[in-house]
Amino acid sequence: MTLYDLFQNFKIFEAKDDADRASLRSTDNVGEINKLRDQIDHLSLVCQATCELLDEIGISKKMMLAKIQEIDLRDGKLDGKYVKQHTCRSCHRPLAARHLMCMYCGVLVDKAELL
Structure with a gap:
């Protein structure tokens, strides 16, 4: 071979x-x-x-x-999709579900708020 x-x-x-x-x-x-x-x-x-x-x-x-x-x-x-918007409890800016803290003010995100 x-x-x-x-x-x-x-x-x-x-x-x-x-x-x-x-x-x-x-x-x-x-x-x-x-x-x-x-x-x-x-x-x-x-x-x-x-x-x-x-x-x-x-x-x-x-x-x-x-x-x-x-x-x-x-x-x-208008796309036929529902995307729940979450805001920071401190600065009221939008939060991404993947972040552990607000990227604007640094407040820790309570994951229960994102549900």
């Missing part, structure tokens, strides 16, 4: 190992996707029940859509 053959066999072994790891990650991803689908199904059910109850007490679909748009625009972008 030549040095080239050894090198080729090593590369083939590496490729098979990479393929096996990718296959395992793919299986893990399928499980995570199924969990997310279950969560979406549950949230859809909750939203449907909420909308029907609100309609029964006189809150129209038009009113709901207006409130959804109002909440969506709180971060300055």
Whole structure:
């Protein structure tokens, strides 16, 4: 067996190992996707029940859509996403959830405030 053959066999072994790891990650991803689908199904059910109850007490679909748009625009972008804004209890400037202290005034952030 030549040095080239050894090198080729090593590369083939590496490729098979990479393929096996990718296959395992793919299986893990399928499980995570199924969990997310279950969560979406549950949230859809909750939203449907909420909308029907609100309609029964006189809150129209038009009113709901207006409130959804109002909440969506709180971060300055009409993008269909809700981003909760947190502010420092001391200087009232915006806080990022990843920071342990306010980057403006240095006050320690109580993580319970960010929930």
